[in-house]
Amino acid sequence: GAGVSQSPRYKVAKRGQDVALRCDPISGHVSLFWYQQALGQGPEFLTYFQNEAQLDKSGLPSDRFFAERPEGSVSTLKIQRTQQEDSAVYLCASSFRVGQPQHFGDGTRLSIL
Amino acid sequence: DQQVKQNSPSLSVQEGRISILNCDYTNSMFDYFLWYKKYPAEGPTFLISISSIKDKNEDGRFTVFLNKSAKHLSLHIVPSQPGDSAVYFCAASVASGSRLTFGEGTQLTVNP
Numbered sequence: 001g002a003g004v005s006q007s008p009r010y011k012v013a014k015r016g017q018d019v020a021l022r023c024d025p026i027s028g029h030v031s032l033f034w035y036q037q038a039l040g041q042g043p044e045f046l047t048y049f050q051n052e053a054q055l056d057k058s059g060l061p062s063d064r065f066f067a068e069r070p071e072g073s074v075s076t077l078k079i080q081r082t083q084q085e086d087s088a089v090y091l092c093a094s095s096f097r098v099g100q101p102q103h104f105g106d107g108t109r110l111s112i113l
Numbered sequence: 114d115q116q117v118k119q120n121s122p123s124l125s126v127q128e129g130r131i132s133i134l135n136c137d138y139t140n141s142m143f144d145y146f147l148w149y150k151k152y153p154a155e156g157p158t159f160l161i162s163i164s165s166i167k168d169k170n171e172d173g174r175f176t177v178f179l180n181k182s183a184k185h186l187s188l189h190i191v192p193s194q195p196g197d198s199a200v201y202f203c204a205a206s207v208a209s210g211s212r213l214t215f216g217e218g219t220q221l222t223v224n225p
Contacts (some may be wrong), residue, residue: 004156006156033213040217041217041218042204042215042216042218043202045214056211059212091156091157093156098208098211101147101159102159102213103159104149104157105156106154106155107156
């Protein structure tokens, strides 16, 4: 499809495991954002890329969280040594350029047991 | 510190009537505001935006009003339709294209 694609849609992991979440932005979109959404809350910013450059990672909650976008298109959010508080929906968004609205994928629901 | 607040967790209106969703913000540096609609198990869908140089923006049944002095914006949906039933999020950014700060959302239910 033409929208932002995220995989997997659902991920269950045991506490302490590492997970990797993938985002395929809309083709040609320069900006890519990751957000974390807890149950009953609005999305909260994690990190931002412009092409392959990570311009803002101030929202990452700990050094267990790492994101990359090596070729300026697909991005991966990695969480190491997962904790129960990492359970949330992780949303990816992209925009064509500065000044354009962000378009979101359907998210990955992560559950840590 | 919640910089964007939606004080009504839920709103119920009759089909054909007006729905008014409200949003307040505290950061005077915000200059770009957006509304998103979200259905269960889907990502937020962009509805409408407004920059701080305007006080109104219209797109079909959706109108957003911005009152900078009160740090308040609202989304009007006229006429409301059952398919509008969803969670509506208000969001703001310091520059149009930078990180978004979201409110907690308002669940709108439009009754047939």
